[in-house]
Amino acid sequence: ASANSAVRLPTFTDLYYKGPQQAANPDLQPEKSTTFELGTKISTNRLIVSGTAYYRIGKNVIDWVKRDTTDKKYVSLNLTNVNAIGTDISTEYRISKGFLHTITFNYSFLNLYKHVDVLESKYALDYLKHKVVIGLNHALCPRLTARWNFGYYDRSGSYPDFITKQKVDYKPYVMADVRFNWQGSAFNLYGDINNLLNQKQVDFGGLSLPGRNFLIGIKLQII
Numbered sequence: 001a002s003a004n005s006a007v008r009l010p011t012f013t014d015l016y017y018k019g020p021q022q023a024a025n026p027d028l029q030p031e032k033s034t035t036f037e038l039g040t041k042i043s044t045n046r047l048i049v050s051g052t053a054y055y056r057i058g059k060n061v062i063d064w065v066k067r068d069t070t071d072k073k074y075v076s077l078n079l080t081n082v083n084a085i086g087t088d089i090s091t092e093y094r095i096s097k098g099f100l101h102t103i104t105f106n107y108s109f110l111n112l113y114k115h116v117d118v119l120e121s122k123y124a125l126d127y128l129k130h131k132v133v134i135g136l137n138h139a140l141c142p143r144l145t146a147r148w149n150f151g152y153y154d155r156s157g158s159y160p161d162f163i164t165k166q167k168v169d170y171k172p173y174v175m176a177d178v179r180f181n182w183q184g185s186a187f188n189l190y191g192d193i194n195n196l197l198n199q200k201q202v203d204f205g206g207l208s209l210p211g212r213n214f215l216i217g218i219k220l221q222i223i
Contacts, residue, residue, distance in 0.1 A: 005034045010062055014076045022064060025076040033058045048092045056084040063124035074122050079114060082124055086110040101145070104135035112156070120167070126157035126204060130172075140180075147179045159206030173201040188219040 039052035
């Protein structure tokens with residue numbers, strides 16, 4: 001169990017930036033938060049389970065908002081309160097023999113409560129509400145393994161479409177990634193395929209996620 005407090009000072013952008021779509025506020029106050037957390041972990045030879053629950057009280061949270069329908073620019077403001085409640089659960093099951101090595105399951109939940117009526121929030125109320133990731137690690141041959149991750153993501157909030165300029169709600173999406181790993185005597189060669197399903201989705205702020213992409217790397221052990 002733990003409790004802590006934190007302070008975030010407004011940035012130069014929050015205080016002074018002025019642009020075509022944003023107008024900063026030099027009178028911003030520091031953002032403050034208090035977080036209470038409770039967690040536990042259970043570990044055996046094959047199974048590891050950990051869980052954490054937390055509650056955060058946010059005061060004077062800094063965000064860029066539009067206060068009414070006539071506003072053409074986002075203005076940086078201190079929201080009265082934005083509180084958060086969430087949990088993280090993680091499990092790993094190890095298999096000592098056979099084709100499959102490990103199975104993992106991770107789940108994260110977050111919910112924000114705002115205490116001010118704002119027409120449109122650009123950042124503070126744009127958050128990942130549900131995240132589920134299932135991982136499988138298995139052998140392909142004595143030196144070659146594969147690690148699969150299948151994820152489900154559900155983001156809360158909305159974003160302005162860059163083409164139509166209309167407000168669009170985020171839609172849940174599924175992602176799949178895989179890493180192939182070759183373990184040599186003095187080196188480790190790996191290759192990643194990210195976004196295996198080539199999902200066309202948007203993330204925080206309406207930014208488009210990359211399509212299918214590849215990565216190859218090598219790690220050398222020097223004695």
